[in-house]
Amino acid sequence: xxxxxxxxxxxxxxxxxxxxxxxxxxxxxxxxxxxxxxxxxxxxxxxxxxxxxxxxxxxxxxxxxxxxxxxxxxxxxxxxxxxxxxxxxxxxxxxxxxxxxxxxxxxxxxxxxxxxxxxxxxxxxxxxxxxxxxxxxxxxxxxxxxxxxxxxxxxxxxxxxxxxxxxxxxxxxxxxxxxxxxxxxxxxxxxxxxxxxxxxxxxxxxxxxxxxxxxxxxxxxxxxxxxxxxxxxxxxxxxxxxx
Ligand code: NAP
Numbered sequence: 001x002x003x004x005x006x007x008x009x010x011x012x013x014x015x016x017x018x019x020x021x022x023x024x025x026x027x028x029x030x031x032x033x034x035x036x037x038x039x040x041x042x043x044x045x046x047x048x049x050x051x052x053x054x055x056x057x058x059x060x061x062x063x064x065x066x067x068x069x070x071x072x073x074x075x076x077x078x079x080x081x082x083x084x085x086x087x088x089x090x091x092x093x094x095x096x097x098x099x100x101x102x103x104x105x106x107x108x109x110x111x112x113x114x115x116x117x118x119x120x121x122x123x124x125x126x127x128x129x130x131x132x133x134x135x136x137x138x139x140x141x142x143x144x145x146x147x148x149x150x151x152x153x154x155x156x157x158x159x160x161x162x163x164x165x166x167x168x169x170x171x172x173x174x175x176x177x178x179x180x181x182x183x184x185x186x187x188x189x190x191x192x193x194x195x196x197x198x199x200x201x202x203x204x205x206x207x208x209x210x211x212x213x214x215x216x217x218x219x220x221x222x223x224x225x226x227x228x229x230x231x232x233x234x235x236x237x238x239x240x241x242x243x
Contacts, residue, residue: 002225005030008078009224010070010122012061012114013088015042017187018137021213022085022220027052029221034074034081036061037088061088061114062106071121081122083133083224086115089155091189096150104151111155115162123170132175133224136163137216140183140239156181160235167233176232180219183239185211206241 009026013019014035023035027050035043036059043056055077059070074081089111092103115136126132141149142156160179167177184190184201190210193201202208219238222228237243 002029002221002227004221004225007082007224008032008034008080009083009085010034010036010074010078010081010118011085011087012036012059012118014046015039017189018182018185018213018216019085019087020046021217022087023050023054025214025217025221026083026085026224027054031083031224032078034070034077036070036074061118062109064117067114067117068121071118074122075125080125080129082126082129082131083135084119084122085135085137085220085224086118086159087137088114089137089139089152089189091149091152093148093152095148099151107151108155108158111152112158112162115159119166123175126175127170127173130173130175132170132173133228134163134166134175134177135220135223136177136179137220138163138179138181138235140181140237140243142181143235143237143243163235164233171232174229176223176228178223178228178232179235180216180223181235181237181239181243182216183211183237183242185213185216187213204242205239209240211238211240 011023014023015037033054036057040058047054047056059066136159138159139156141153163177163179
């Protein structure tokens with residue numbers, strides 16, 4: 001039902017968790033990929049496992065030079081970039097009164113500023129081709145807020161505003177820009193939660209379970225497909241009924 005064969009995509013943060021599942025699902029649909037993250041070994045391993053041709057680029061998204069390099073190499077390797085999935089993200093939680101400048105800067109640079117820079121770098125090619133799909137991985141907390149995560153929540157709410165604005169700028173070029181907002185998903189990002197925290201979270205999820213990376217990947221697959229051409233500037237919530 002989702003037509004993606006022959007398209008070319010860049011997926012950031014693809015070494016594990018949600019990004020890895022997105023890369024696997026896109027590749028299974030015949031999408032040629034550039035996957036990016038900091039861990040070279042994990043990237044190289046995934047390239048060998050993916051069913052469609054893929055390329056690994058080591059990139060620290062908190063470093064603007066790495067972002068320029070990623071954009072240039074991706075266009076060289078793929079010829080054109082049809083789909084950009086801005087998935088990489090980090091947390092550095094603290095109550096605001098205790099939050100260090102470095103905790104704020106690292107999270108905003110990695111989760112939000114990198115998305116601005118990478119999207120701007122790859123947008124020209126999509127504009128020229130008059131076709132594109134940009135999917136940004138936000139979060140449920142970007143809509144609800146969350147105590148102890150002012151930096152992370154600001155970055156995820158920022159992605160929603162960024163996506164809605166860009167969607168308006170490029171709509172006439174058949175480029176769509178959307179967010180997927182995951183609820184609580186079982187990945188390395190959430191394994192650090194204590195049993196007590198997990199119990200509390202599960203109590204807030206109407207379906208009573210945490211989501212899987214594949215739950216998010218299927219939402220991305222739809223938004224990346226040709227069939228989603230009339231969907232733009234939206235936030236697709238995938239959270240077991242929480243919001
Ligand atoms: P994860 O398991 O911690 O994976 C994060 C990915 O981002 C890894 O591939 C990591 O690769 C990459 N990454 C981190 N910092 C990077 C940097 N500076 N440069 C390049 N790559 C970097 O996280 P996840 O749970 O899959 O989360 C994926 C996205 O979903 C994030 O944006 C997160 O905020 C969002 N999200 C997750 C949940 C959840 O419950 N898990 C809920 C809502 C939203 P390397 O370490 O190899 O660089």
